[in-house]
Amino acid sequence: MNNGKKLYTLxxxxxxxxxILNQVTAVFTRRQINIESLNVSxxxxxxVHRYTVTAFTEKDTIExxxxxxxxxxxxxxxxxxxxxxxxxxxxxxxxxxxxxxxxNPKLSETIRxxxxxxxxxxxxxxxxxxxGHTDDIFALNRELGDxxxxxxxxxxxRIAITRARIEHVSEYLDKFTTLYGCDNK
Amino acid sequence: xxxxxxxxEALLRSLINEGxxxxxxxxxxxxxxxxxxxxxxxxxxxxxxxxxxxxAAHAAQxxxxxxxxxxxxxxTSGPGATNTITGISDAMLDSTPIVVIAGQxxxxxxxxxxxxxxxxxxxxxxxxxxxxxxxxxxxxxxxVSRAFYIAGSGRPGPVVLDFTRNAQDQLIEYKPEKTDHxxxxxxxxxxxxxxxxxxxxxxxxxxxxxxxAGHGVELGQxxxxxxxxxxxxxxxxxxxxxxxxxxxxxxxxxxxxLGMHGNLAPNxxxxxxxxxxxxxxxxxxxxxxxxxxxxxxxxxxxFDIDKSEFxxxxxxxxxxxxxxxxxxxxxxxxxxxxxxxxxIGSFRQYRDEEYxxxxxxxxxxSSGPLRMGEVVNAVSTLADESxxxxxxxxxxxxxxxxxxxxxxxRSIITSGGLGTMGFGVPAAIGATFGAPDRTxxxxxxxxxxxxxxxxxGTIMETGAKVKIIMLNxxxxxxxxxxxxxxxxSRYSCTPMINPDYAKIAEAYGICSRTVSERSELEAAIRxxxxxxxxxxxxxxxxxEENVMPMIAYGDAVDKMIFSI
Numbered sequence: 246m247n248n249g250k251k252l253y254t255l256x257x258x259x260x261x262x263x264x265i266l267n268q269v270t271a272v273f274t275r276r277q278i279n280i281e282s283l284n285v286s287x288x289x290x291x292x293v294h295r296y297t298v299t300a301f302t303e304k305d306t307i308e309x310x311x312x313x314x315x316x317x318x319x320x321x322x323x324x325x326x327x328x329x330x331x332x333x334x335x336x337x338x339x340x341x342x343x344x345x346x347x348x349n350p351k352l353s354e355t356i357r358x359x360x361x362x363x364x365x366x367x368x369x370x371x372x373x374x375x376x377g378h379t380d381d382i383f384a385l386n387r388e389l390g391d392x393x394x395x396x397x398x399x400x401x402x403r404i405a406i407t408r409a410r411i412e413h414v415s416e417y418l419d420k421f422t423t424l425y426g427c428d429n430k
Numbered sequence: 431x432x433x434x435x436x437x438x439e440a441l442l443r444s445l446i447n448e449g450x451x452x453x454x455x456x457x458x459x460x461x462x463x464x465x466x467x468x469x470x471x472x473x474x475x476x477x478x479x480x481x482x483x484x485x486a487a488h489a490a491q492x493x494x495x496x497x498x499x500x501x502x503x504x505x506t507s508g509p510g511a512t513n514t515i516t517g518i519s520d521a522m523l524d525s526t527p528i529v530v531i532a533g534q535x536x537x538x539x540x541x542x543x544x545x546x547x548x549x550x551x552x553x554x555x556x557x558x559x560x561x562x563x564x565x566x567x568x569x570x571x572x573x574v575s576r577a578f579y580i581a582g583s584g585r586p587g588p589v590v591l592d593f594t595r596n597a598q599d600q601l602i603e604y605k606p607e608k609t610d611h612x613x614x615x616x617x618x619x620x621x622x623x624x625x626x627x628x629x630x631x632x633x634x635x636x637x638x639x640x641x642x643a644g645h646g647v648e649l650g651q652x653x654x655x656x657x658x659x660x661x662x663x664x665x666x667x668x669x670x671x672x673x674x675x676x677x678x679x680x681x682x683x684x685x686x687x688l689g690m691h692g693n694l695a696p697n698x699x700x701x702x703x704x705x706x707x708x709x710x711x712x713x714x715x716x717x718x719x720x721x722x723x724x725x726x727x728x729x730x731x732x733f734d735i736d737k738s739e740f741x742x743x744x745x746x747x748x749x750x751x752x753x754x755x756x757x758x759x760x761x762x763x764x765x766x767x768x769x770x771x772x773x774i775g776s777f778r779q780y781r782d783e784e785y786x787x788x789x790x791x792x793x794x795x796s797s798g799p800l801r802m803g804e805v806v807n808a809v810s811t812l813a814d815e816s817x818x819x820x821x822x823x824x825x826x827x828x829x830x831x832x833x834x835x836x837x838x839x840r841s842i843i844t845s846g847g848l849g850t851m852g853f854g855v856p857a858a859i860g861a862t863f864g865a866p867d868r869t870x871x872x873x874x875x876x877x878x879x880x881x882x883x884x885x886x887g888t889i890m891e892t893g894a895k896v897k898i899i900m901l902n903x904x905x906x907x908x909x910x911x912x913x914x915x916x917x918x919s920r921y922s923c924t925p926m927i928n929p930d931y932a933k934i935a936e937a938y939g940i941c942s943r944t945v946s947e948r949s950e951l952e953a954a955i956r957x958x959x960x961x962x963x964x965x966x967x968x969x970x971x972x973x974e975e976n977v978m979p980m981i982a983y984g985d986a987v988d989k990m991i992f993s994i
Contacts (some may be wrong), residue, residue, distance in 0.1 A: 318560045
């Protein structure tokens with residue numbers, strides 16, 4: 246189905262300037278690559294934003310995308326990883342009828358098996374939360390769907406950290422500070 | 431200490447602080463405050479009123495291309511800004527440092543579809559190196575210094591400053607700023623000794639090396655370094671369209687132009703060499719033709735300042751990242767002095783073949799109507815040493831780039847990547863301001879000239895000494911050639927009924943002369959160069975002339991054809 250394509254995770258660090266999201270996604274759009282998931286948030290470094298982007302494509306293409314993203318003036322660093330090089334998680338929420346929960350005693354066992362938590366129960370619906378990998382999240386979605394009581398489902402984009410000891414971007418910034426004696430934007 | 435000044439005045443002081451001496455400008459409602467400040471500075475900074483904002487951007491490009499300095503265009507918001515988009519895209523694809531400053535509605539009106547509001551930053555992000563909206567006067571000094579630093583450093587490119595009305599009006603205490611680094615941006619990556627060693631090793635081992643020299647050599651001011659490198663390694667050179675003047679035409683190692691309408695020898699030899707050394711070029715599809723058939727036998731070394739060019743089109747075996755002025759010098763030190771006489775000699779048969787099959791007749795025809803190549807050749811022969819050539823796009827561009835003799839660096843100003851018809855005249859106007867001591871000629875076709883013909887008004891007003899040579903064939907000739915080749919000569923929308931160009935020139939007070947006879951050509955060109963001012967030379971040429979040789983679409987570079 247993927248014709249030798251693989252899921253790659255990009256970790257991008259940028260300055261916190263308006264409009265960078267557009268610049269990052271435009272690199273994918275130009276090459277007609279669908280973004281599978283995207284997460285943007287503040288990083289551990291003040292004033293630096295961190296993007297986690299996943300996309301199915303070939304190695305050759307992802308390398309070109311990475312260098313074209315990194316070329317943007319306000320992008321500090323962009324690197325790509327395969328799943329064996331990172332720890333990653335996603336979070337999902339499932340809304341089911343409380344009736345289905347009550348009528349299916351095995352369901353709470355299923356929820357435990359998936360390491361999911363029930364975070365809301367009221368007379369009409371209940372909300373289940375699960376953190377994990379895509380496959381598990383969708384497997385639980387299917388099982389809950391089979392009960393006929395699934396009302397809503399949402400899952401987040403992937404977030405990931407590398408197996409390396411520190412963030413590569415801190416090394417980059419340290420090097421820059423040594424070079425210029427400051428880290429002015 | 432400093433009195434409070436308006437944001438508009440702060441912009442002008444920031445521009446002067448960056449050494450800007452010329453603005454290509456067109457006023458309008460949201461930028462009127464800046465024009466008011468320009469009035470106060472009319473003696474410190476030259477202000478050229480163009481007749482269309484597209485021309486402001488192209489003139490800034492022409493200024494930048496000939497001088498190496500950053501060109502500046504100032505326009506209003508909305509249509510003023512969108513009219514510069516073609517020039518901005520052109521500057522992006524051809525790595526030209528320009529800063530386009532556009533007015534914008536006040537921040538309180540942003541996002542309301544106010545009169546002449548467009549999201550300029552959103553529109554220009556994909557076609558600029560940097561695009562920024564100035565919303566507060568406090569940011570002006572910072573934004574302007576950053577804009578010039580980004581536009582002119584590393585691989586140059588266009589920058590857009592979107593300047594809101596309220597920031598122009600706001601009073602501030604101005605303090606000049608100068609950007610010399612940005613932590614997220616490394617314009618000049620440090621050379622890697624391992625890459626230098628690897629490149630030198632491959633070059634020393636090569637039996638049949640060949641250099642592909644591009645615009646990057648010009649941008650890096652590495653013409654002398656290139657010469658030292660090829661002379662020590664005894665390596666023949668093919669040049670890209672934008673790299674034509676990085677090596678003088680008469681240099682013994684110059685083997686001609688690469689690409690679709692380039693010369694036979696460097697194209698054929700690309701697929702015969704054992705090592706391709708690309709310097710400051712990006713393996714554009716007009717150079718490589720079908721990439722899978724491009725130099726499959728050769729190892730490739732790629733010198734570039736922009737890492738994202740490596741492997742984008744052609745996979746290199748060795749990359750040399752950095753400013754080619756430095757990296758070429760380092761590699762030249764490492765390589766052995768070599769001699770490749772036999773290999774260099776092997777180019778001759780292809781040069782001779784092209785000369786006898788195409789060039790002789792193109793530049794020295796004995797009968798029939800005037801030919802574009804002969805006009806270019808005659809102009810080039812009679813031009814003084816200082817002459818720089820701008821071109822428009824189409825047949826005129828291919829004939830002029832093929833037959834002009836390049837003597838000095840920065841002698842070709844042409845739209846390579848975007849292929850913008852209408853580029854020639856405004857770019858040539860800009861070039862006259864970028865290098866007032868040089869003669870500037872521009873070759874146009876009858877199609878492209880009309881795409882910015884309103885700039886005759888700018889020429890009239892400024893007296894810019896542009897020597898315009900229109901190669902008139904009453905056709906949109908390049909497309910017509912393709913229609914002849916691929917569409918069975920079905921000339922859809924390519925024949926053109928032309929106006930009386932001499933009368934148009936006359937209306938603008940521009941000297942002109944029309945030649946149709948071979949016997950009159952030289953006298954007309956001499957008259958053009960003798961005239962102290964702008965000039966339009968109309969050369970009525972063979973109508974259905976084709977530029978040859980060519981690599982047909984999808985063919986390999988060594989399969990050039992000589993006729994249709």
